[in-house]
Amino acid sequence: MTVESLDFSISGLIYDGLGNPPKAGTIGIRNGLIVSISSTFPIFPSGDDSINSKRHINADGLVIAPGFIDVHTHSDVSLFIDGRGQSKVFQGVTTEVTGNCSFSAFPIVESKKQQQSDFLVGIGDDQIDLEWSDLEGYRAAIHKRGVAINIAPLVGHGTLRIASMGLLESAPTPEDLELMSELLKLSFNQGAFGMSTGLTYVPSRYAPFEELVYLCRVIKESGRTYTSHARDYDIFGDDFFLGPLKEAFALARETGVRVQFSHAAINNPSLWGRAQDWVDLFDSPEAKNLDVTFDVYPYNASSSALTQYLPEWVQAGGVEAMKERLSDSATFKRAAEELSLGWSAHKIKWMWDRVVIARGNGLLGVENGDSIEVAAKKLNITPENLVLELSRLGGNAVMVVLFYRTDEDMRTFARSKHSMICSDGSAIPFDQKGKLPHPRSFGASARALGYLSRELGDMSFEEVIYKMSGKVASRFGIHDRGSIEVGKAADIVIFNPLTIKDQASFLNPSQPPIGIEYVFVNGEIVVEKDLQTSALPGKVLNANL
Secondary structure, eight states: OOOOOBSEEEEEEEOOSSSOOOEEEEEEEETTEEEEEESOSSSSOTTOOSSOBSOEEEEEEEEEEEOEEESSOOOTTHHHHOTTOHHHHTTTEEEEEEOGGGOOSOOOOGGGHHHHHHHHGGGSOOOOOOOOSSHHHHHHHHHHHOBSSEEEEOEEHHHHHHHHHTTOOSOOOHHHHHHHHHHHHHHHHTTOOEEEEETTSTTGGGOOHHHHHHHHHHHHHHTOEEEEEOOSSOSSSSOTTTHHHHHHHHHHHHHOOEEEEOSOOOOOGGGTTOHHHHHHGGGSGGGTTOOEEEEEOSOSOEEEEGGGGSOHHHHTTOHHHHHHHHTSHHHHHHHHHHHTTOBTTTTBOOOGGGEEEEEOTTGGGOOTTOBHHHHHHHHTSOHHHHHHHHHHHHGGGOEEEEOOOOHHHHHHHHHSTTEEEOOOOOOOOSOOTTOOOOTHHHHHHHHIIIIIIIITOSSOHHHHHHHTTHHHHHHHTOTTOSSOOTTSBOOEEEEOTTTOBOOOOSSSOOOOOBOEEEEEETTEEEEETTEEOSOOBOOBOOTTO
């Protein structure tokens, strides 16, 4: 009997991505799919040539796992600019869930295009010409240029709100809500996996609870997921710690929507050490019968556009309004006085030595890697004045890293049965031309495996892999990948369990992890032995397929 040739066969220790203990065996790949899983190791016993494979990879001593699905990323623009996705593919990430924190590259409305373009700069990329209007156009543009990894896009509420009503601070009219609903439904019909909010960012922060209820009902009807970058205050009362989480719970209770709470963290030093209290809420009577989970990235620092930390009234109206406002000396002085009181609704005390410039674009001569404290001293100005000047000159393009978290809180979040592991970063090239992006873009998944699992013993490999593959796929309805099963897409990572380790640091982030041996995307090798191939087999996935 003639047996059709496999494109690849891989023998090693298989972690299925579903949380089960590993088993030795062999995977067969053909036409981009996993077509067989055998308990035989290796697939070719001596003298037996009945199974034919064009190439066999002996991964003895290595781990074979599903390609990692990064549940929270901002690669919407970066993968259009450079489809290689180097920082992610070298750590075994084969799918990026994009469109988070209210930022997405669609839907685009011609009359609001400049506002939407300015808004997207806030995720850390150079400004681009948005040459499409909807998800189908974005998908076509990405496919035309080629991409090494897959994209599972969400609709960003900020982008959606600008398309409907610009940067207005007011609550939406019934007509605004209807237009947002129509655009959201169109995006779902074209395959978007859900909708995200960014309730500390202009304009998503202007959304009243009723607006979110309206949109979450659309999400629920479409069977998609709502992801929430929460507010920094409690709209129902004065519980600054648990209140933002309770708003997400309230949306789930009101609408039945499936909720993913984004990048769990405690940024307020007065609350450090209370992560378990936060996690316990997911097992409380308040969460009973609610479909709520969260994600976390394995670092004790965050990163964002500097403008996010300005007083809310300074940000109102978007970048151009902010720049004009700060050009008035009296208004600038008022902003500096208010900024000195702290950041966020909590008025968290500034520790300027913990705020590091990651992308200053050479403005005022500041150096990437300097803290605001050091840069201000060099310029002989106050930290507050420096922050406002950088924001006035650079808009959303100036990026900073804030060291306002603790490792223990992060570990508590990561260990929770309700969590998934993310990066909150982007798929970007290694050559960052002097910029110092957060190392999460280069090492999050390897750090979870090497640091949290092997070094600290917080979780088993199978649990970490599950939190970065099968659990994400199930949560977002990515039905064709995320696990090692026959019929699933052959997105696969092979790594050395003894050596896998992140190397990216805050001062030298552009480094791949060690221990990743092979990465397959849709059945093609994209990384082999520290080298990226020329293959660009990625896709913009469609939730309807």
